[in-house]
Amino acid sequence: MITEQGRILELLLSGAFICQISDEDAWRYLKTGSNGDKIESQLNVLNRTLASVADGDVFFAAYQSLNDNERKQLGSQFQEVSSNLVPLVEWLLLVQQANSADMPVTQGAAIRLNELQTTIEDTPAFAEQLEKISRYRLFGSTSTQLDGQLKQVFKRLTELGYVLKPNAEKQIFIATGKIEYLYDVLKFIDETEALSLTEQAENAAQQGSLL
Amino acid sequence: MNQHLHKAGVKFLNALSRHSELIMQVYLSGSLDERKYNSKIIENLTQLGILWRPESDTQLRLKHAVRSLLEGSLHDERNRQIDANVGSALASLKTLAQHYKEALHHGRFAESEAHLGDLTEHVYALTESLANSVRMLFSRINNEFGYVASIDAKIRENELAQAQVSELLTQLEMFRFDELSEQAGSNRELRHLLVVTLQHSFSKVTQELSIVQARLLELIGRFREFRGRTQLLKGFLLHMEQKPDFTPTNYSQLSNVPMLFNQAASILKPAAVDVHRIEHEQDLQQLVGAIKAYDRTKSRQHIERATHNIQVEVQSDAHFDENKLKLAVEAYFCQVIDSGERLTALDYHQQHELEFDPEVWIYQVVGGYQGLTLEEQSYFTLDLDGANHPIYDGNYIIQDVELGLR
Numbered sequence: 001m002i003t004e005q006g007r008i009l010e011l012l013l014s015g016a017f018i019c020q021i022s023d024e025d026a027w028r029y030l031k032t033g034s035n036g037d038k039i040e041s042q043l044n045v046l047n048r049t050l051a052s053v054a055d056g057d058v059f060f061a062a063y064q065s066l067n068d069n070e071r072k073q074l075g076s077q078f079q080e081v082s083s084n085l086v087p088l089v090e091w092l093l094l095v096q097q098a099n100s101a102d103m104p105v106t107q108g109a110a111i112r113l114n115e116l117q118t119t120i121e122d123t124p125a126f127a128e129q130l131e132k133i134s135r136y137r138l139f140g141s142t143s144t145q146l147d148g149q150l151k152q153v154f155k156r157l158t159e160l161g162y163v164l165k166p167n168a169e170k171q172i173f174i175a176t177g178k179i180e181y182l183y184d185v186l187k188f189i190d191e192t193e194a195l196s197l198t199e200q201a202e203n204a205a206q207q208g209s210l211l
Numbered sequence: 212m213n214q215h216l217h218k219a220g221v222k223f224l225n226a227l228s229r230h231s232e233l234i235m236q237v238y239l240s241g242s243l244d245e246r247k248y249n250s251k252i253i254e255n256l257t258q259l260g261i262l263w264r265p266e267s268d269t270q271l272r273l274k275h276a277v278r279s280l281l282e283g284s285l286h287d288e289r290n291r292q293i294d295a296n297v298g299s300a301l302a303s304l305k306t307l308a309q310h311y312k313e314a315l316h317h318g319r320f321a322e323s324e325a326h327l328g329d330l331t332e333h334v335y336a337l338t339e340s341l342a343n344s345v346r347m348l349f350s351r352i353n354n355e356f357g358y359v360a361s362i363d364a365k366i367r368e369n370e371l372a373q374a375q376v377s378e379l380l381t382q383l384e385m386f387r388f389d390e391l392s393e394q395a396g397s398n399r400e401l402r403h404l405l406v407v408t409l410q411h412s413f414s415k416v417t418q419e420l421s422i423v424q425a426r427l428l429e430l431i432g433r434f435r436e437f438r439g440r441t442q443l444l445k446g447f448l449l450h451m452e453q454k455p456d457f458t459p460t461n462y463s464q465l466s467n468v469p470m471l472f473n474q475a476a477s478i479l480k481p482a483a484v485d486v487h488r489i490e491h492e493q494d495l496q497q498l499v500g501a502i503k504a505y506d507r508t509k510s511r512q513h514i515e516r517a518t519h520n521i522q523v524e525v526q527s528d529a530h531f532d533e534n535k536l537k538l539a540v541e542a543y544f545c546q547v548i549d550s551g552e553r554l555t556a557l558d559y560h561q562q563h564e565l566e567f568d569p570e571v572w573i574y575q576v577v578g579g580y581q582g583l584t585l586e587e588q589s590y591f592t593l594d595l596d597g598a599n600h601p602i603y604d605g606n607y608i609i610q611d612v613e614l615g616l617r
Contacts, residue, residue, distance in 0.1 A: 015477035046478065051470045062473040073476050074463035081472070082459055086451055093444050102361050104440040181471070186443050188471055189459045197446025198439065204449055 004029055009042055012050070012061040017161055019058045019177025021108055030059050054180035057107065081185060087136035088162070088182060091153065094120075094129050107180050111163065113171035117150055226259050227277075234261065234273065238281055242270035283343065297382040300337045301391075307333060308394050308401055315398075327400060334404045338412035344379060345419045348372055352426050362438050369431045376424050383420075386413050536572075539565060540579040544614070547591075553615030555596065576612055592617050 002010070008026045011018060020027045029035050030050070040050045043061055047070075051062035063070045095111060096104050098119040103109070120126040127146055134141035134149035141152035154173055157163045162182070163173040190197045227234065230252060237243045243262060245253060253271065256262045262271045307330040314323035356368040388410060395401035451457060462472045484495065543559050556576045560569060567575075580593050594613040600606035 010479060013475075013477065014479045015475065048475050051473065053471055061475045062470060063475050066468060066473075070475075071463060074468060074473060075461060077474055077476075078461055078463045078472050085447070089444050089447050093441075093448065096441065096444075100360065102441075104437050104444070106437075106440075183440060183443065185471055186447055188469065190443065190446075192462070193459055195446070195450055197450060198442040199446070200449050201442040201446035204445070 005035070005038060005042075009039060012039070012043065012059070013046065013048070015061070017058055017060050017176065017178050017181065019107060019180070021164055021174055021176045022161070027059070031056070053184050054107075054177060058177035058181055084138050085182075085186070085189075087133055087138045089186070090129065090133050091157075092179075092182075094126060094133065098123070098126055105175050105179055107175055107177050109175045111173045111175065113150065113154060113173065117147065120150070121146060223259055223261075226256060226261065230256060230261075234277070234281075237262070237271070237273050238278065242272050245271065297337070297341075298385050300333065301385060304330065304333055304337070304405065305390075305394055308405065311401070312396070312398070330401075331404060334408055338408060341379075341383075341412055341416045344375075345416055345423065348376065348423045349419075352423065352430065355430060362434055362441065366431060366434045366438065369427055369434060373424070373427050373431070376420055376427065380417075380420060383413065383417060388413075536567060536575050537579070539563075539567070539572075540575050543576065544579065544591075547614050547616065551616055553613055555611045555613040557611045573609065573612055576614070577609075580614070590617060591615070 004025070008018070008029055011023065011026060016022070018026045018030060030039065030052075036050055043049055044064060047064045048061045049064040050059060052059050063074070066074070092105050095116065096102065098116055099111075100119075105111070120130055130146065130149055130153070133139065134143070134153050139153045139156045141149045143149050143152060154163065158165055158173070160178075161176060162178050164176050165171075165173055186197075189195070233243070233248055233252070233256070243253070253262065257264070257271070260274055261277055263274050264271050307326055311323050311326040311330060314320075314326055351368070351372060356365040359365055359368055386409065388406065391405045391409065392402070395405045462469055485491065486495065542563075543554075543556070546559070547554055556573050557569060559565075560567075560572050565572060577593070580588065580591065583591075592615050594615070595607075595609050596611040596613060597607055597609040600608055
């Protein structure tokens with residue numbers, strides 16, 4: 001039998017994100033006491049280190065020291081992350097606007113596909129938005145039906161680990177810690193590039209209310 | 212006087228119950244649609260002080276007392292007002308306590324009883340209103356201000372609630388228990404009301420308020436976080452609209468790569484099967500079984516296995532080594548027939564200097580004899596020359612066979 005430590009090591013080495021939603025046992029294990037150090041020392045053997053983002057809510061394996069190979073790998077990874085940002089952000093806003101409470105999607109938020117679909121069907125603007133989102137290369141839907149587009153988007157999101165489908169029978173998805181990671185990435189870009197995104201949004205909102 | 216008051220009260224309550232439909236309609240919609248109801252009823256209700264007209268050109272509304280009665284007993288969330296006038300309540304308590312003590316002092320017991328009754332009423336009213344305020348705050352927190360939709364509205368609601376909590380706390384500071392206890396003196400009833408009851412309620416309310424405050428702060432933190440996130444998302448999209456060619460610098464080429472963009476690639480590949488592990492035997496067997504089943508279902512569709520003609524022309528290519536042996540046996544049989552003499556198989560073997568192993572030869576002769584049809588067998592006689600096994604009885608060892616004609 002594989003130990004809990006071994007199982008987590010395997011998860012980390014296979015490039016998984018560990019959060020409370022995706023694997024609560026593993027997450028708790030990493031959270032408690034010196035377990036993190038044990039894993040860390042084993043990861044170090046393979047030039048990996050235990051990294052955590054979103055205030056320690058999400059764990060993954062990072063490179064310990066970077067050489068040309070690692071840099072190449074990270075470079076292509078970064079290209080992927082940054083090209084996926086726009087579709088993902090548009091999707092996040094669509095889900096937020098379509099749910100009546102106007103709550104942003106956060107880790108652990110449940111998205112009921114049927115409810116979402118009803119709202120989007122009833123609102124032509126949302127339907128248009130969904131069509132646009134589903135056409136991005138990230139989601140790659142070719143369907144002309146709203147139903148197919150929505151399913152394809154959620155299928156890709158599940159594959160990428162942004163949402164989780166706890167019950168195969170039910171169309172309910174739960175956002176994982178990778179969503180928090182996404183917010184962190186946005187915040188980081190905002191700060192590093194000095195985009196002051198929050199102010200931009202606020203100004204736009206004020207101008208909107210004046211009009 | 213008392214009788215009259217009783218009568219008026221009953222009349223008032225009856226009016227409330229008789230026109231409950233109308234009152235609830237006004238309560239829910241805010242104002243009365245005067246065309247729907249009889250003007251006489253409206254007149255009556257206005258006189259009783261249930262409805263009133265704030266200004267001459269506005270519609271009739273419910274009196275605040277009735278509204279707050281309904282809000283209180285229905286636990287309505289819309290009730291956001293917190294009545295926290297502890298100062299005046301305390302002043303009236305002190306006054307009543309003085310009345311009571313004075314009446315006692317002069318021996319007017321009937322009057323003192325009435326004052327004590329009033330005082331009790333006021334004390335309980337104060338404790339109830341405090342408990343009510345706290346309950347109301349809690350109910351608003353518990354559904355996270357669910358009665359307003361947007362995050363901004365929730366933040367405003369939260370700020371209002373926080374202001375109310377701090378207001379309540381400053382009001383509570385007006386409790387001076389040393390003064391109250393001085394006021395109560397050594398009188399048992401007064402002490403119970405002014406000191407014990409009030410202190411009990413006071414400590415409970417302050418405790419709960421501190422919890423409320425903590426929850427409110429936590430909530431507002433979350434709401435602000437939500438708002439921040441929403442703005443971040445919207446801001447990003449706005450930025451991308453204005454500058455569609457914006458791409459962030461490739462942080463992975465920095466000398467110090469931020470943790471966010473340092474994500475190691477997957478290095479684990481599936482392990483291979485070890486067929487020498489005994490504990491996996493069962494599983495592996497099942498796997499193999501599954502493969503077979505899989506193959507069988509698949510093979511039905513294989514084209515190359517469909518029925519077609521098989522070429523049979525080249526069958527004679529197949530040669531058997533035994534052919535020589537068989538021919539030799541046939542020759543042996545023929546010689547016996549031709550000569551008509553008995554001849555043992557080994558003699559024939561020697562005569563013709565056959566190259567077969569003697570044992571194989573004898574086997575083949577016996578086999579050849581057995582291979583004949585019953586009719587043909589009846590022309591020949593095959594005598595076995597051999598001996599019983601020296602140790603294991605029932606075993607007969609054949610050394611030679613003799614073939615002859617009958």
